[in-house]
Amino acid sequence: KFQKSNPLDQQHKFWETQPVGQFKDFGNSSLPEGPIEQPTPLSEVKQEPYNLPSLYEWTTCDMGSDEVCHEVYVLLTNNYVEDDDNMFRFNYSKEFLQWALRSPGYFSSWHVGVRVKASKKLVAFISGIPVNMRVRDQVVKMAEVNFLCVHKKLRSKRLAPVMIKEVTRRIHLENIWQAAYTAGVLLPTPLTTSQYWHRTLNPKKLIDVGFSKLGDRMTMSRAIKLYKLPTSTSTPGLRKMELRDVPAVAELLKNYLSRFIVAPELNNEEIEHWLLPRENVIDSYLVESQVTHEITEFFSFYTLPSSILHNQEHSTLKAAYNFYYASTNTPLHQLMNDALIIAKQKDFDVFNALDVMDNATFLKDLKFGQGDGQLYYYLYNYRLNPALKPSELGLVLL
Numbered sequence: 001k002f003q004k005s006n007p008l009d010q011q012h013k014f015w016e017t018q019p020v021g022q023f024k025d026f027g028n029s030s031l032p033e034g035p036i037e038q039p040t041p042l043s044e045v046k047q048e049p050y051n052l053p054s055l056y057e058w059t060t061c062d063m064g065s066d067e068v069c070h071e072v073y074v075l076l077t078n079n080y081v082e083d084d085d086n087m088f089r090f091n092y093s094k095e096f097l098q099w100a101l102r103s104p105g106y107f108s109s110w111h112v113g114v115r116v117k118a119s120k121k122l123v124a125f126i127s128g129i130p131v132n133m134r135v136r137d138q139v140v141k142m143a144e145v146n147f148l149c150v151h152k153k154l155r156s157k158r159l160a161p162v163m164i165k166e167v168t169r170r171i172h173l174e175n176i177w178q179a180a181y182t183a184g185v186l187l188p189t190p191l192t193t194s195q196y197w198h199r200t201l202n203p204k205k206l207i208d209v210g211f212s213k214l215g216d217r218m219t220m221s222r223a224i225k226l227y228k229l230p231t232s233t234s235t236p237g238l239r240k241m242e243l244r245d246v247p248a249v250a251e252l253l254k255n256y257l258s259r260f261i262v263a264p265e266l267n268n269e270e271i272e273h274w275l276l277p278r279e280n281v282i283d284s285y286l287v288e289s290q291v292t293h294e295i296t297e298f299f300s301f302y303t304l305p306s307s308i309l310h311n312q313e314h315s316t317l318k319a320a321y322n323f324y325y326a327s328t329n330t331p332l333h334q335l336m337n338d339a340l341i342i343a344k345q346k347d348f349d350v351f352n353a354l355d356v357m358d359n360a361t362f363l364k365d366l367k368f369g370q371g372d373g374q375l376y377y378y379l380y381n382y383r384l385n386p387a388l389k390p391s392e393l394g395l396v397l398l
């Protein structure tokens with residue numbers, strides 16, 4: 001008789017060797033919180049890169065070079081994450097990749113590529129950026145690892161573990177021993193399990209391209225009416241964030257994120273980098289009191305289109321992703337409704353949000369629908385007991 005195998009029983013030949021929470025220890029709260037392995041002296045960190053299969057070579061990708069950035073862009077555009085039904089594939093723009101990877105204090109050496117020796121074609125990539133992460137009351141210097149990608153023709157050859165080990169080595173060389181990452185696949189062992197929610201902005205297109213379906217008793221005209229939004233925002237004093245707002249937004253976000261168990265600590269330079277609006281990359285709005293000129297709220301969303309893989313009429317799904325926000329006086333659902341209105345004005349087709357931070361308090365009211373599949377959050381070489389609820393997490397990775 002067919003029995004569905006328990007994912008927790010699955011073997012992980014690579015991950016079993018790594019300093020991460022192991023499935024066999026899941027729920028064992030007697031293990032101490034904190035680093036799983038102690039740092040080794042830098043002189044004992046392996047000095048040479050890991051071995052690759054002989055046809056391939058390592059390359060450090062200078063994302064400041066338009067040419068190299070274009071190569072990474074093309075690799076990801078054709079080979080990065082797809083949905084379970086292979087209908088859509090993330091299409092991070094070049095401007096986005098430069099924003100995501102050249103953040104304050106970044107190391108070029110953590111932007112790791114693999115080329116075919118003979119042709120020099122870029123066939124794999126992995127990256128890290130540094131971040132100060134607060135875990136409970138400890139601030140730990142970590143890497144955020146993202147954009148792991150192996151060309152479709154080179155899959156299932158155990159290249160990913162070598163890439164992960166190589167980026168780990170390069171991170172260790174900077175005396176950093178912890179990392180945070182997310183994935184749609186279940187690995188040992190999530191810090192939390194979160195879910196995507198989607199707010200339809202353009203029902204006709206989402207249905208035409210198969211992103212959503214008309215449910216029972218739902219017609220196209222009813223759907224259009226259901227998702228209709230006001231043409232202008234409702235919160236007085238709402239405006240785009242500007243350079244002069246950086247210190248106030250930094251303070252606001254610091255206070256807001258202090259409520260979560262795991263969250264980044266962002267200094268003014270990082271706030272400027274991550275939140276100051278960049279066209280087609282990041283949008284940030286705030287509320288300035290018209291009386292005191294105090295900044296009392298802000299929200300932000302990033303632009304991440306997806307390629308639509310098999311559609312005659314549409315090639316790109318324009319998606320906005322909820323990023324960081326903070327609210328003090330205005331109810332969060334009102335603020336987020338204004339975010340939806342702005343996203344609609346900017347011609348996004350859908351507004352996506354995870355159920356992390358306080359998002360669960362507005363998702364249903366604002367007509368977000370729950371997506372399929374999970375986004376798992378992980379820490380490398382840091383144990384936390386027990387697993388967190390998504391609402392205890394103040395971290396959004398790109």
Ligand code: NHW
Pocket residue numbers: 011012013014015016079080081082143145146147148149150151154155156157158159160161164167168171172176177178179180181182183184185187380381
């Ligand atoms: S998640 C997005 C990952 N990318 C994609 O899904 C793109 C499309 N897929 C691919 O390109 C965001 C390939 O399928 C990839 C795997 C490259 C994913 N994370 O080479 P093999 C991130 O970028 C394990 C971690 O044969 P492949 C975060 C898998 O469990 N591990 O597979 C990245 C197995 O190990 P196991 C993953 O399909 C975080 C092994 O890889 C994984 O040809 C990275 C199989 O390797 C994933 N998403 O290539 C970790 N997917 O033990 C950073 C598969 O189970 C850790 N695997 O046998 C921290 C490092 C820094 C520490 C610093 C102190």
